Amino acid sequence: MSPKSTGRYSEHDVEHYDRPRRHTRPRTKERPTYDDAVDGVVVTVDRGRFTLLVEDRTVLAMKARPLGRKGVVVGDRVRVVGDTSGDDGSLARIVEVRERATTLRRTADDDDPIERVIVANADQLVVVIALADPDPQPRLIDRALVAAYDARMQPLLCLTKADLRDPETLLHTYRSLGVPWVVTQRGGDLGELRDRLRGRTSVLLGSSGVGKSTLVNALVPHARRDVGVVNAVTGRGRHTSTSAFMLALPERGDGPGGWIIDTPGIRSFGLAHVEPEQLIEAFPDLDEMTEDCPRGCTHGTDEPECGLDEAVADGTADPERVASFRRLLAARSESAY
Known part of the structure; x- marks a missing residue:
């Protein structure tokens, strides 16, 4: 077959x-x-x-x-x-x-042991999320962040269509994780985003219809990436990019341009390859608090005698940060659809 x-x-x-x-x-x-x-x-x-x-x-x-x-x-x-x-x-x-510096990976689903590499040698994962039309998918965002931390890539949230909805509600969810973000809107200035991309190799990842191709065309005028629309019935975008494509950003007078990799729109992100110990290593402050955890502790909400619970109880850990980490941990096994 x-x-x-x-x-x-x-x-x-x-x-x-x-x-x-x-x-x-x-x-x-x-x-x-x-x-x-x-x-x-x-x-x-x-x-x-x-x-x-x-x-x-x-x-x-x-x-x-x-x-x-x-x-x-x-x-x-x-x-x-x-x-x-x-x-x-x-x-x-x-x-x-050549040996890869980083590998951004996913599996077809959470029961699939076969990993596939999406892109190699990128150092930043830009998760592109529309604030409306289509509505944000927090679980898919969480899974993308888990993949970034697993790959040892710097995550960046890029919130589009801010002219349709206030970004504060979504930003509140991710502030405690310390994830940087930029906010854009139709026809708005992309100076802050360009600054975040400058001198780096960045992967743009997001669902269809969130405005990813529109961003690429604005950042690289000769790119001519197809722009899709969102289905009014399903609320989902039409796939316009059919393969990953690496593009050079125009150089600027005050420094190098960098590279961006546009990827096809995603609807799910399997994380069967990510282990709890890999994820918590991306949060050194929390990792330090788990040194005395019982053997095999996953650091999840229901784990007995987890060091994170003790750290929250004695005031050495931020409860919101621990809760956000555990939400990412849970995203490994929750459906992203």
Whole structure:
């Protein structure tokens, strides 16, 4: 049964196009050294073909057979051989994937043990949330934050359509976590958002219809990303971005522009790969309070003798911060739909 028919993978997942290779012995023990390989970065993936940025030109490439089932995703830094001219009809080969600094991952659902990497080597996750049209999905926001903390990426909330609703209600929920935020509205100034993106590689993640593509087009005028509308009956947006795409932000006189990675709209975010100890490590102040917890303590609300409860009781921990952390912890097993 194909991945597409099981629902675990769609045509936009890299794994959908990675087919099993025959196990054959190499004809010689001497393997190529690829001394002539050049460096590149993957900017998009489309049906088994990879668009790379090599120096100042765009190069189309395929994955070399020796890489086998090793996934190559947007943001990967790779070594390439073959025709790297970027001319029409040219095709290079990716022969090596450099070690990743970060990997933003998810699973198809919470019972699926198979992880998939969404993007690599990004240092900031920008969770784009519309304040209205469509309404915010707090559980999906929580799950995105969990994925960011697990990946050791800096999260940023970007609240759009502030002309339709006051952002304060939503901000109150996340203030105790210390998550930074920016607020935007239709036709408004994006100076604060640009400052947050400057010099960084940022992934834009959000549901369809929240205004993500509109932001991308405003930040990178030549991007021409399709803009969708929200269905008045379902309250959900139409998918307009069909694959992740990495774009260079225009350089500014006072510093580098940075990079943004636009991703397809999401409706769920499986977190089967995240363990409680991984999540609490993202909160050093709370982690320190759990040193004397019983073995196997998940630090959840119903755990007996959890150090977080003791810290709240003696006044050394902020109750709202502990409650917010436990909400994220619970988001690992709650439905995001």
